[in-house]
Amino acid sequence: MIPYGRQWIDEDDIQAVVEVLRSDWLTTGPCVESFENAFAEQVGANYAVAVSSGTAALHAAMFALGIGPGDEVIIPAMTFAATANCVVFQGGTPVFADVEPDTLLIDPRDAEKRITSKTKAVIAVDYAGQPCDYGALKTIASRSGSGIALVDDACHALGAKYRNAPVGSIADLSAFSFHPVKHITTGEGGMITTDDEDLAQRMRIFRNHGIMTDHRQRESRGSWFYEMVDLGYNYRLTDFQCALGMSQLKKLSEWVRRRQSIAGLYDEAFKEIQSVQPLQVKKDVLHAYHLYVVRLNSENPHHDRSTIFRKLRNLGIGVNVHYVPVHLHPFYRKRFHTVPGMCPVAEKAYEQIISLPLFPGMIDADVATVIEAVRKVTI
Numbered sequence: 001m002i003p004y005g006r007q008w009i010d011e012d013d014i015q016a017v018v019e020v021l022r023s024d025w026l027t028t029g030p031c032v033e034s035f036e037n038a039f040a041e042q043v044g045a046n047y048a049v050a051v052s053s054g055t056a057a058l059h060a061a062m063f064a065l066g067i068g069p070g071d072e073v074i075i076p077a078m079t080f081a082a083t084a085n086c087v088v089f090q091g092g093t094p095v096f097a098d099v100e101p102d103t104l105l106i107d108p109r110d111a112e113k114r115i116t117s118k119t120k121a122v123i124a125v126d127y128a129g130q131p132c133d134y135g136a137l138k139t140i141a142s143r144s145g146s147g148i149a150l151v152d153d154a155c156h157a158l159g160a161k162y163r164n165a166p167v168g169s170i171a172d173l174s175a176f177s178f179h180p181v182k183h184i185t186t187g188e189g190g191m192i193t194t195d196d197e198d199l200a201q202r203m204r205i206f207r208n209h210g211i212m213t214d215h216r217q218r219e220s221r222g223s224w225f226y227e228m229v230d231l232g233y234n235y236r237l238t239d240f241q242c243a244l245g246m247s248q249l250k251k252l253s254e255w256v257r258r259r260q261s262i263a264g265l266y267d268e269a270f271k272e273i274q275s276v277q278p279l280q281v282k283k284d285v286l287h288a289y290h291l292y293v294v295r296l297n298s299e300n301p302h303h304d305r306s307t308i309f310r311k312l313r314n315l316g317i318g319v320n321v322h323y324v325p326v327h328l329h330p331f332y333r334k335r336f337h338t339v340p341g342m343c344p345v346a347e348k349a350y351e352q353i354i355s356l357p358l359f360p361g362m363i364d365a366d367v368a369t370v371i372e373a374v375r376k377v378t379i
């Protein structure tokens with residue numbers, strides 16, 4: 001089976017981890033700060049805060065912005081559940097906006113319609129690795145006057161650019177994931193980037209139980225005293241994970257290029273298959289291709305998404321579907337009374353989309369195998 005995504009671990013990654021395992025610091029140690037600094041530099045942000053997952057990164061962003069009961073946060077319907085869950089963790093209300101049909105990115109006009117006096121933030125999701133329309137989103141956020149923060153769920157988009165600005169340097173806060181299927185991995189892990197020192201400081205406290213100083217800082221000062229100033233969590237990323245992250249980060253540019261070249265091979269092949277439509281790529285972006293998503297829109301009733309999905313899996317192609325629109329999940333229907341019809345574009349897209357295998361370790365022959373299988377089941 002060719003999976004839809006897969007990590008790439010080299011001998012130097014293993015060496016980097018082993019070195020830390022032999023050192024004094026297993027969890028918060030010198031590698032955490034080194035990884036944060038390297039990451040901030042990579043994406044052109046002033047600050048980066050490492051946490052234990054992409055979900056923790058989103059949660060920390062909501063905490064830093066002070067999201068709480070009564071606050072509304074607008075998120076696109078077409079995303080992973082964690083984008084909405086982070087709002088609920090803080091007692092806020094996620095409000096679902098629809099997406100653009102050709103890119104499945106949040107539709108800025110639809111998002112604007114859903115703004116109320118309670119709206120505190122918009123979380124844009126760079127779906128599949130393509131940056132959202134940040135020009136339009138920033139205009140909307142500033143036009144509202146009441147200080148709507150712009151958060152980027154950039155879990156798909158490490159290495160992407162919007163009008164030459166790297167993702168991670170655009171929104172007020174940007175959240176990344178280092179799950180094995182993402183661009184770089186630390187097993188589990190995440191990062192938030194920002195240019196705002198206060199927000200960064202709040203998140204550093206949040207990831208460590210709400211305590212002002214960490215164990216290492218106290219040790220170096222020869223002090224036992226600490227104060228808990230906020231309710232936080234244990235969302236720390238370990239030192240050996242950060243060593244792995246630093247080692248992986250060195251290969252990011254090469255991996256993004258490989259992802260783009262695989263996407264180019266798919267694009268070329270699917271020009272000849274009418275019923276297989278790749279998502280559109282906008283002119284002013286550099287797409288990081290976490291996912292390669294196509295819409296299946298055949299007239300043939302035997303070529304519906306479920307059938308194609310099953311046939312491709314039977315041929316050893318590890319296709320997937322990203323995502324079930326979040327407002328259709330039972331939890332959201334029950335807790336927030338969301339219903340089908342609220343985001344018709346996302347709902348229709350959900351019936352037609354399929355994600356094809358895409359990861360830097362794929363060789364051209366793997367890509368050809370996938371293309372041949374798609375041709376076989378759709379023609």
Ligand SMILES: *Cc1c(COP(=O)(O)O)cnc(C)c1O
Pocket residue numbers: 053054055056079080082083125153155156176177178179188189190
């Ligand atoms: C992967 C992902 C997350 C969550 O990241 P984890 O590291 O798995 O917690 C959140 N949002 C999106 C869009 C993702 O793809």
